[in-house]
Amino acid sequence: MNALKTRLRASARNVYTRLQACLPAARAREAAVMAQRATVMPVLDALSRRADLGPENPPLYERVLIDGMWDNPNYWTRYAFTRAGLGLWRGTETGLLGRFNRKRVQDSFNRFGINDVVDFPGERGSISRCRATARTLLKNVRTPDDIMQLELPEDFPAEIFYDGLLTRQRRGTANPDDPMLVDYLAETLANIDAARRIIDQGRFDLVLLSHALNYDFSALAWCAMRSSIPVVILYGDFGSVRFIRIEKPGDIFYYVNSPTRQEIESAPAATRAERRAAGKTYLDQRLSGDSNDVGAIFAFRDRAGSIDREGIASRFGWDPEAPIVCVYGTNWFDFPHSVEMTNFRDFQDWIEATLVVAHETPEINWLFKAHPCDDWYPSSRGPTLADLVTAKPANNIAVVPKDWNGLELMRAINAGITYFGTVGIELPSIGTPVMVADSGWYGSNGFVLQPGDRDDYLSALRTRWWEDTDGEVIAENAREFAGWYFAGPDWHGDYLFPDDSDQEAIYADLPAFLERFAPQVDRETRLIRDWIGSGHRFYQVYKMAHAADDVGTKEHESAEGARR
Numbered sequence: 138m139n140a141l142k143t144r145l146r147a148s149a150r151n152v153y154t155r156l157q158a159c160l161p162a163a164r165a166r167e168a169a170v171m172a173q174r175a176t177v178m179p180v181l182d183a184l185s186r187r188a189d190l191g192p193e194n195p196p197l198y199e200r201v202l203i204d205g206m207w208d209n210p211n212y213w214t215r216y217a218f219t220r221a222g223l224g225l226w227r228g229t230e231t232g233l234l235g236r237f238n239r240k241r242v243q244d245s246f247n248r249f250g251i252n253d254v255v256d257f258p259g260e261r262g263s264i265s266r267c268r269a270t271a272r273t274l275l276k277n278v279r280t281p282d283d284i285m286q287l288e289l290p291e292d293f294p295a296e297i298f299y300d301g302l303l304t305r306q307r308r309g310t311a312n313p314d315d316p317m318l319v320d321y322l323a324e325t326l327a328n329i330d331a332a333r334r335i336i337d338q339g340r341f342d343l344v345l346l347s348h349a350l351n352y353d354f355s356a357l358a359w360c361a362m363r364s365s366i367p368v369v370i371l372y373g374d375f376g377s378v379r380f381i382r383i384e385k386p387g388d389i390f391y392y393v394n395s396p397t398r399q400e401i402e403s404a405p406a407a408t409r410a411e412r413r414a415a416g417k418t419y420l421d422q423r424l425s426g427d428s429n430d431v432g433a434i435f436a437f438r439d440r441a442g443s444i445d446r447e448g449i450a451s452r453f454g455w456d457p458e459a460p461i462v463c464v465y466g467t468n469w470f471d472f473p474h475s476v477e478m479t480n481f482r483d484f485q486d487w488i489e490a491t492l493v494v495a496h497e498t499p500e501i502n503w504l505f506k507a508h509p510c511d512d513w514y515p516s517s518r519g520p521t522l523a524d525l526v527t528a529k530p531a532n533n534i535a536v537v538p539k540d541w542n543g544l545e546l547m548r549a550i551n552a553g554i555t556y557f558g559t560v561g562i563e564l565p566s567i568g569t570p571v572m573v574a575d576s577g578w579y580g581s582n583g584f585v586l587q588p589g590d591r592d593d594y595l596s597a598l599r600t601r602w603w604e605d606t607d608g609e610v611i612a613e614n615a616r617e618f619a620g621w622y623f624a625g626p627d628w629h630g631d632y633l634f635p636d637d638s639d640q641e642a643i644y645a646d647l648p649a650f651l652e653r654f655a656p657q658v659d660r661e662t663r664l665i666r667d668w669i670g671s672g673h674r675f676y677q678v679y680k681m682a683h684a685a686d687d688v689g690t691k692e693h694e695s696a697e698g699a700r701r
Contacts, residue, residue, distance in 0.1 A: 173644045174241065178248035180648045181213055185220035185249065187662065196224035197669060198343035202335070202361075204371075205242040206235025206257060206354065207347035210643035211634055213245060214651075215371040215378055218658070219345060222665035226250070231339055233257055235353065255339070257353060261331035264323040271322035278318075281311045281482060287322075290329050291363060296390070296474040297355045298325050299483075304351070308519035309469035309485025325352045332356035336364055344368045349381070349389055350472050358383050369669075376633030377625055378661060380668070380676035392475040393578040394677035396621045401582065404682070412620030412681075413613060419623045420566045420616065424544045444541045446549040453535045455502045460551040460601065463504040463537070464491055465560045466522045471508075476557055480575045480591040487556055487574050488525060490591070492534070494598040499533050501601075504550070506537035508558070552603035561585050562622070565615035568608030572597060579622075584614035622677070626684030632657040 203216065220226055232246040232254040246254055278284055284302065287295040302311045302321055315321075335357070336344075349358040349370050358368045361383075368383040370392075379394045404412070450457035467473070467484045481487040488505070495503040507522045520528075523536045537546065547553070553564045557577025564571045565584040572586040573579075574594050580587035586606075588597040625632070632654040635643050651658055664680060673679040 170641055170644075171241070171244065173641075174244065175248075177210070177644045177647050178213070178245055180651065181217040182249050184651065184658070185217040186226050187221040187659075196226075196228045197666075198223060198225065199228045200339065200341045200343075201225050201228060201230050202255075202339055202341045202344045202357075203230055203232050203246075203251065204344075204346040204354070204357075205232050205246060205254075206237075208238040208242050208245075209347070209637050209640060210647055211373050211637045212347050212371060214634070214647065215373055215380075216345065218378065218662050219369070219371060219380075219665055220249075222662040223343075223669060225343075229253065231255055231341070233335075233357075255335055257331060257335070260335055261327045264320060264327045267323035267326040267330070268319055270326055271319045275318060275322060278313050280313060284311050284313060285482060290326065291333065291360060293325070293329050293356065293359055294386075294389070294474075296478075297359075298322065298352070300350070300470075300472045300474050301325065301352050301355075303470035303483065304472070306519070307470055307517050309488070309517070310483055310519070312519070325356075328352040328356040329360070332360040336360045336366065341366055346370050348372070349383060349392065350475060355389065358389060362386065362389070373634060373637060375623055376636070377629070378665075378676060378680075380665070382672075382674045384674075387477075388674065390474060390477045391578065391674075392472075394622065394675040395578040396582075396618070396675075396678045396681070398582050400678065400682060401617060401621060408684075409617060412624075413617045414620070415624040416616035416619030416621075417566070420563060420619050423623070424547075424563060424567075444545050444549060449504075449549055450502075453502070454532070459500065459502050460603075461502045461504060461549065462552045462554060462603075463506055463546065463550045464488070464495075465553055465555040465558055466505065466507050467556050467558055468508045469517055469519075469521075473556075476578050478556075478575055480594060481556075484556060485520075485525075488522060490595060491554065491574075491598065492525060492529070494595055495534050496529065496531050498599055499531070501533065503534045504537050504546075505534070506546070507539075509543070554598075562615050562619055565611040566619065568612045570603035570606040570608075570611065572602060579618060582614060582618050584611040584618065621681050624681075626681060628660060628684070629657060630654075 226249075230249075230251045230253070232242070232251045234242055234254055234256045236258050243254065246252075274287055274289070278287070281299075284299055285295050287298065289295060289298065298321075299311055302315075302318075303309070305317070305321055306312055306315055312318075332353075341361070344357065344361040344366055346354055346358055346368060347370070348354040349368070358370075361368050362385065370381040370383065372379045372381055372392075381388075381392065381394065383389055401409070401412075446461070447457055449455070449461065455461070466488060469484055473483050481490065492505075495501070505522055505526045526534060526536050547560075547564055547567060547569060550569065552570045552572070553560060554572050554574070555561045556574045557579070561571045561573055561577075561579060562584070570586065571584070572588065572594070576587050579585065586597070586602055588594045588602075634650075635646075664683070665676070667683070667686075668676050668679045671679060
């Protein structure tokens with residue numbers, strides 16, 4: 138009965154949304170958006186058909202599936218770059234429609250000359266046909282850990298279903314008693330089935346996606362990968378293009394463009410010095426609140442409350458000479474397994490285990506800080522980080538007030554703890570030690586302590602692990618890593634995209650942006666082709682490793698070689 142009520146409420150919301158779209162003001166806004174897109178899309182189409190690549194550079198892929206399930210100006214721009222670099226317009230392109238913005242996306246495909254379109258919701262059909270199978274799979278599920286052990290079709294990872302479940306439940310730990318659990322699993326099964334049929338029928342040799350998260354995008358990525366079809370995620374962040382290649386199962390659990398320690402250390406000494414300088418410049422800008430990504434804005438620009446060590450001690454009645462360790466939380470349901478997570482089931486599991494140690498170590502003062510983007514994402518329906526901390530009060534444990542400035546807090550503490558948040562780069566860059574709960578995407582790069590497995594981490598928490606850290610060494614290593622990860626090569630200059638979260642507003646300045654940075658755009662499209670031929674997983678890392686190269690002039694591998 139509860140599941141039926143939830144479905145009826147969702148249906149009512151959908152009807153209300155459709156009615157709202159019929160109001161005169163909404164129709165006028167939509168007409169303005171479509172008019173703006175009608176101006177910009179031909180510009181992107183022309184850019185994507187660059188003739189100067191020449192017939193000597195034929196398309197590396199003949200049949201390509203192009204994601205239209207996520208509609209964003211920056212995404213279409215990244216697609217145009219890829220289309221130009223790989224000459225995809227000379228082959229057969231198939232567009233993919235999703236649930237949202239269907240009219241807008243169909244219009245975009247039309248303006249790109251993409252006439253072959255697949256309707257993902259139509260292929261998926263009603264999820265009701267999968268409910269019986271879902272009930273069978275869930276019959277022995279009693280705990281969150283049971284959900285993680287589900288065996289799904291196509292060997293689809295249960296971790297992906299678990300992460301999608303967290304986003305729908307808006308919780309830190311999945312609720313196995315949710316009346317909608319059967320529907321959520323049925324949705325996953327239907328998406329897997331639709332993805333398999335789309336991949337099989339299309340006979341694609343390349344799949345371009347905007348994301349590899351959630352049930353629909355990840356199902357397509359997974360089924361393509363299992364059919365040995367390369368998948369490229371046309372991702373962007375920090376104002377730059379950050380494509381990701383998925384070719385084997387583990388790739389889908391590593392969603393971050395990060396260099397390995399070997400890649401960093403193999404660079405020439407002069408290059409390494411440049412990376413450290415660039416990383417420092419970027420981090421200084423980020424910590425001062427001047428960068429344009431959402432997390433930095435919430436953490437450093439929008440939080441102006443002044444604080445220092447003495448103020449913290451006075452506020453909570455702590456001895457100012459006692460060490461202060463700050464645990465930096467992560468948004469509960471922001472796809473925790475999108476970066477390899479092995480030591481804990483989810484972020485709430487990690488915080489709960491860490492809190493146990495905090496209670497057992499009264500000689501250390503503990504601060505717990507919620508993730509700054511919690512104010513941007515939908516609100517949590519389960520216990521928050523603050524709820525967990527305050528449920529069992531202790532004199533040495535406190536929650537960081539929301540208005541405290543992130544940089545001032547960093548300067549006031551002895552050490553920080555994170556799972557694998559960007560604070561694990563920011564804190565070491567000013568010489569403050571950090572311990573991470575898992576290897577994540579930077580744990581082996583020489584600026585954080587990563588103890589090992591779950592037990593090793595919890596044991597290290599009980600010690601003064603930070604006291605033997607060389608602040609200068611971790612600062613240099615963190616800045617060098619940041620130079621690879623956050624910064625761009627010298628030829629970028631001011632060539633930085635607005636954040637994807639700006640959405641439709643991006644269209645207004647996009648043609649002028651592309652014209653202003655035409656040389657950089659030309660170089661980007663050629664470098665994308667080089668990257669595809671290289672076989673490297675991460676475009677940002679490849680770009681930084683070849684920052685000084687004359688791109689577009691070297692020998693390219695054959696189409697067969699590029700598909701390896």
